[in-house]
Amino acid sequence: MRSTTRHVGEIKYQPELGHYSDPPLLVLASLASGPKHGHAMIEDIANLCGSHLGPGTLYGAIARLEEQGWIEPLPSEDRRRPYRITTEGVRVLRAKLATLHQFTKAGLKRLEAL
Amino acid sequence: MKQRVARWITRLYPGSWRKRYGEEFEALLIAQPGSLSNFINVVYSAFRERVAPTRSCDERGVVPCFGSVVKMPSAAIPITMSLLALAVVLVHIALAGIARQADEGAAAHIWQLLMTGQIPVLLFFAIKWLPKVPKQALGVLALQAVAMGVSMAPVFLLNW
Numbered sequence: 001m002r003s004t005t006r007h008v009g010e011i012k013y014q015p016e017l018g019h020y021s022d023p024p025l026l027v028l029a030s031l032a033s034g035p036k037h038g039h040a041m042i043e044d045i046a047n048l049c050g051s052h053l054g055p056g057t058l059y060g061a062i063a064r065l066e067e068q069g070w071i072e073p074l075p076s077e078d079r080r081r082p083y084r085i086t087t088e089g090v091r092v093l094r095a096k097l098a099t100l101h102q103f104t105k106a107g108l109k110r111l112e113a114l
Numbered sequence: 115m116k117q118r119v120a121r122w123i124t125r126l127y128p129g130s131w132r133k134r135y136g137e138e139f140e141a142l143l144i145a146q147p148g149s150l151s152n153f154i155n156v157v158y159s160a161f162r163e164r165v166a167p168t169r170s171c172d173e174r175g176v177v178p179c180f181g182s183v184v185k186m187p188s189a190a191i192p193i194t195m196s197l198l199a200l201a202v203v204l205v206h207i208a209l210a211g212i213a214r215q216a217d218e219g220a221a222a223h224i225w226q227l228l229m230t231g232q233i234p235v236l237l238f239f240a241i242k243w244l245p246k247v248p249k250q251a252l253g254v255l256a257l258q259a260v261a262m263g264v265s266m267a268p269v270f271l272l273n274w
Contacts, residue, residue: 054159
């Protein structure tokens with residue numbers, strides 16, 4: 001049987017553990033490395049954490065983030081429109097990641113105690 | 115995904131959404147594999163977009179005013195039902211007077227159906243529109259509350 005386990009960066013990705021699923025956060029994290037259009041975002045997110053966002057999920061997140069002013073569209077390139085993160089989006093991403101970091105640290109500390 | 119399929123499933127989204135994202139979304143779908151999971155994902159997302167729109171503005175980029183929100187079916191139906199319930203009470207008073215009747219007649223049953231039947235529609239309206247346009251939605255909910263109050267007032271005042 002073909003193994004579906006693959007390496008994502010330094011992290012051993014195991015699909016049986018499930019995906020990290022917070023599409024708006026994943027989009028913000030993807031755009032933190034520079035403007036991207038939809039297809040590039042899907043590929044970047046897959047490389048970042050192994051989650052494959054469906055096109056509908058991705059555009060649901062894009063529409064919400066744009067509505068909140070956390071990302072903004074750039075001029076269209078051959079029907080594909082790139083997006084970039086705004087200053088407010090960077091602030092939100094930083095705050096969300098800090099919370100996740102705290103959670104991860106606390107969780108790992110508890111595991112150490114086991 | 116084939117261009118024809120991409121165009122067809124993009125049409126499942128509401129017009130205002132398509133006007134803003136349609137072209138780039140179609141380009142993305144064409145670049146994506148035409149898998150069943152992608153197809154289901156788009157159909158589900160389009161359905162969600164119709165039930166709970168992500169954009170608070172219309173196709174011209176304008177936030178809907180109170181007048182256009184109150185005309186939406188989920189806003190107008192409960193108000194109409196309350197007014198119909200009031201009409202039922204008034205017709206009953208005109209025909210049978212204000213005396214309390216021994217058993218519940220057709221008018222009472224119609225009134226109860228109209229008043230309870232509007233609750234799911236009212237909840238749907240609140241869930242759909244409060245997060246999008248809170249000010250206008252609260253105005254409509256206040257109007258719906260007044261309409262409900264006016265319809266219930268004769269029943270409680272006459273101690274039916």
